[in-house]
Amino acid sequence: MSAAGLIVLPLPVRPLGGETVSSYLHRLAMRNGVSPDRLARMVGAHPDTTEAIAALSGLDPRTLPSALPQLRPGFPDDADRASRRCPACTWCALAARAGPATVLAAPDRVVCRRHRRWIGGPVLACRADQQFDCASIPAMMAAGSRHHGLAAQWGLPGYGAAFAESIHTLGRAQARGLLVGHGDQAINDRRRLLASAAPNLSGTALDILAWYPATVAHTAAILRRRHSPKATPTPTRDGLEYLTHVT
Numbered sequence: 001m002s003a004a005g006l007i008v009l010p011l012p013v014r015p016l017g018g019e020t021v022s023s024y025l026h027r028l029a030m031r032n033g034v035s036p037d038r039l040a041r042m043v044g045a046h047p048d049t050t051e052a053i054a055a056l057s058g059l060d061p062r063t064l065p066s067a068l069p070q071l072r073p074g075f076p077d078d079a080d081r082a083s084r085r086c087p088a089c090t091w092c093a094l095a096a097r098a099g100p101a102t103v104l105a106a107p108d109r110v111v112c113r114r115h116r117r118w119i120g121g122p123v124l125a126c127r128a129d130q131q132f133d134c135a136s137i138p139a140m141m142a143a144g145s146r147h148h149g150l151a152a153q154w155g156l157p158g159y160g161a162a163f164a165e166s167i168h169t170l171g172r173a174q175a176r177g178l179l180v181g182h183g184d185q186a187i188n189d190r191r192r193l194l195a196s197a198a199p200n201l202s203g204t205a206l207d208i209l210a211w212y213p214a215t216v217a218h219t220a221a222i223l224r225r226r227h228s229p230k231a232t233p234t235p236t237r238d239g240l241e242y243l244t245h246v247t
Ligand SMILES: [Zn+2]
Pocket: 089, 090, 091, 092, 093, 112, 113, 114, 115, 116, 117
């Protein structure tokens, strides 16, 4: 028994990247046949959450915060709000063999790069049963890679805000009946591929996702203009620039 009165549970559970503390504790408890509520109370009663989880999981307390962001010093208290969480990639959760997991939604985490599955991120979050395989839709994969690269280039807060701005533009266009396709065959074709790959997504979500590559391009244009106001505007693809003006 450790000095904290907590013992290492026999079956290890690996945290998923960005997982919430409550999700990880639930999976740790379920894998070891312990009541999740009891485990949560044990951790809650301990003065140091990181040390308590390390004692129960057998993981190094120095590396736990890299996987569980809520353990990082200064992490915002409101980060556990439902609107900031989404299901982890279901294939990552399956590989970890400890049941469904919840992660903090992050602007740079819209596609699981390991399994090439769409998980949505904070603005386009979807349920676990709405995740889908992007591998069969090359434009979505390419846009997802560009999305990750831009988030790294501009930083998460700035990129996330600009991407949300682009999505809201699309939302207004969708509400006014200006989507789908806007006369562009590539978008109409992508809409059909998405409907086949993601049968559990709503029609509205499919409309928005069909525009995803253009949304990423538009986000990049927003950031360029914001940081270099005198720069020559770069035309964005698929008419999103048009929608910005008419909505
Ligand atoms: Zn995955």
